Amino acid sequence: MPRKLKAFMTSAGFFDLAVAAPSMKAALAAWGADSDLFHQGFARETRDAKIVAATMARPGLVLRRPVGTDQPYGETAEISERALVGHGRRKMAARTKPKSKPKTENAAPKRPASRTAAADRAAALAYEREEKRRALQEQREKGERRRAAARRERAVAAAEEALRQAEAAHDRTASGLDRERAALDRRTEAEARRWSREKDRLQEALHRARRY
Numbered sequence: 718m719p720r721k722l723k724a725f726m727t728s729a730g731f732f733d734l735a736v737a738a739p740s741m742k743a744a745l746a747a748w749g750a751d752s753d754l755f756h757q758g759f760a761r762e763t764r765d766a767k768i769v770a771a772t773m774a775r776p777g778l779v780l781r782r783p784v785g786t787d788q789p790y791g792e793t794a795e796i797s798e799r800a801l802v803g804h805g806r807r808k809m810a811a812r813t814k815p816k817s818k819p820k821t822e823n824a825a826p827k828r829p830a831s832r833t834a835a836a837d838r839a840a841a842l843a844y845e846r847e848e849k850r851r852a853l854q855e856q857r858e859k860g861e862r863r864r865a866a867a868r869r870e871r872a873v874a875a876a877e878e879a880l881r882q883a884e885a886a887h888d889r890t891a892s893g894l895d896r897e898r899a900a901l902d903r904r905t906e907a908e909a910r911r912w913s914r915e916k917d918r919l920q921e922a923l924h925r926a927r928r929y
Contacts, residue, residue, distance in 0.1 A: 777847030
C-alpha cells in the first residue's frame with residue numbers, strides 16, 4: 718500500500734525548497750542533504766494549504782521559490798534584486814539577534830473537502846512513479862558512465878598498443894642501421910688498409926722509375 722505523503726520545507730541559498738515525500742528521510746534524500754536538517758531546525762513539515770497542494774500535485778519533485786517570498790512554488794524560480802537585498806538583510810539580522818528555537822506551526826487547519834483519501838492515494842502513487850522514474854534515470858546514467866569508462870579504457874589500450882608497436886618498429890630500424898653502420902665501418906677500415914698497401918706499392922714503383 719502506498720505510503721501517505723507529507724509536505725516538507727527547507728531553505729538552500731536564495732531559495733525556499735518544498736517537496737512531498739512519505740518521510741523526513743525521503744525529503745532529505747530529495748533535497749540532496751548530507752545532514753539532518755530537521756534535527757538542526759532548518760527543515761520542517763508544513764500544513765500550509767498552498768504549499769501542500771503544490772507539492773502533492775508533483776510528488777517527489779523538489780519545488781522552489783525565492784527565499785522569504787510568498788511566490789507560488791514551482792520547478793524553477795528566479796531571484797529578483799529585491800529578494801537578494803532582503804535575503805542579505807535577514808542574514809545580517811540573524812547575526813545580531815540571539816538564536817531562538819524555531820517556532821512551531823499552529824494547529825493544522827482542517828483539510829479542504831477536495832483532499833480526500835483517494836487524492837492522498839493518487840499523490841502517493843504519483844510519488845512512487847516519480848521515485849521509480851528517478852531510479853531508472855540514475856541507472857541509465859550509471860550505465861552510460863560505465864560505457865564511457867569502457868570506451869575510454871579501450872581507447873587508452875589501443876593508444877598504448879600503437880605506441881608499443883611503434884617503439885618496437887623503431888628499435889628494429891635502429892638496430893638495422895647500427896648493423897649497417899658497423900658493416901660500413903669495417904668496409905671503410907678494410908679499404909683504408911688496401912689503399913695504404915696499394916699506395917706504398919705505387920710510390921715504390923715511382924721511385925724505381927725515377928732512378929733509371
